[in-house]
Amino acid sequence: MNRIMFVCLGNICRSPMAEIIFRDMVNKAGRSDEFVISSSATSGENVINGVGASVYYPAKKILEEHGLSAQGKRAVKLNAADYDDYDLFVCMDSGNVRSVRRIFGGDKDDKIRMLMDFTSRPGDVSDPWYTGNFQTAYKDIYEGCEGLLSAL
Ligand code: 4NP
Numbered sequence: 001m002n003r004i005m006f007v008c009l010g011n012i013c014r015s016p017m018a019e020i021i022f023r024d025m026v027n028k029a030g031r032s033d034e035f036v037i038s039s040s041a042t043s044g045e046n047v048i049n050g051v052g053a054s055v056y057y058p059a060k061k062i063l064e065e066h067g068l069s070a071q072g073k074r075a076v077k078l079n080a081a082d083y084d085d086y087d088l089f090v091c092m093d094s095g096n097v098r099s100v101r102r103i104f105g106g107d108k109d110d111k112i113r114m115l116m117d118f119t120s121r122p123g124d125v126s127d128p129w130y131t132g133n134f135q136t137a138y139k140d141i142y143e144g145c146e147g148l149l150s151a152l
Contacts, residue, residue, distance in 0.1 A: 002152050003036040005082060006115070007100055008092040011041030011075040012056040014125055014137060015092060018115060020068050021138075022145040029149065039073075040082070042099035046075035062134040078103055083111070090115050090148065092141075093124035116140065118147030 004022065008015035019039035026035050046053040052074030054060070060070040078089075083104045089112045091097045100112055116122050125144065128137040 001036060002034055002088070003086040004038070004148075005078070005086040005089050006037075006039040006092070007042060007078055007089050007096050008039075008125075009041060009043050009096065009099075010046050010053075010056075010129070011039055011077075012046050012053050013059045013128055013134075014141065015039035015041070016055045016070060016073050016075075017059055017063060017138065018090065018092070018141050018145060020063055020070055020073070021066075021141055022148065024068055025145055025149055031149075034152075036086075038086070040076045040078040042078055042096055042103065044077045047077050052076050056129075058134045059128065059137075062138050066138065080104060083109075087111060088113055090144075093127065115144035115148065118145075118151055119143045 006015040006018040016039050019037055023037045026032055055070035055073050063070050080103055089100050091100060091114050097112055097114060101107055115125055125140045126133065126136045128134045
């Protein structure tokens with residue numbers, strides 16, 4: 001079993017997009033039995049009184065344009081107890097990597113990765129929160145997910 005946790009700052013744009021795109025890719029490859037797929041935030045900003053925010057509307061919209069639904073996904077915060085429950089923590093940018101290491105107090109089993117490291121162009125996923133460009137983020141995330149799936 002491959003247990004994959006995608007991580008970004010808010011869990012309302014990039015990591016839910018990765019979760020939903022990757023799950024669809026895994027399903028289409030007929031490999032759903034091999035994976036547990038989830039996503040979470042390094043910040044608790046989008047979880048109020050235990051209730052997580054929905055996926056940010058423009059992210060939801062770009063997913064829908066590609067035939068995918070973000071229905072039901074709510075933001076959750078990553079916590080230290082998640083470390084043993086997943087095999088890989090796949091981060092959207094280098095700031096996420098630093099935050100994830102802080103939450104886990106290190107990375108003793110070498111589980112933290114960057115999504116774009118699974119492509120021919122490593123670096124940060126284009127952050128639509130700042131660029132406003134959800135199509136570019138979708139393309140980055142899609143490529144990263146393709147690379148991740150073929151690596152597993
Ligand atoms: P995400 O996007 O980390 O891809 O979910 C962001 C969401 C919220 C904020 C920044 C990025 N924020 O500053 O509130």
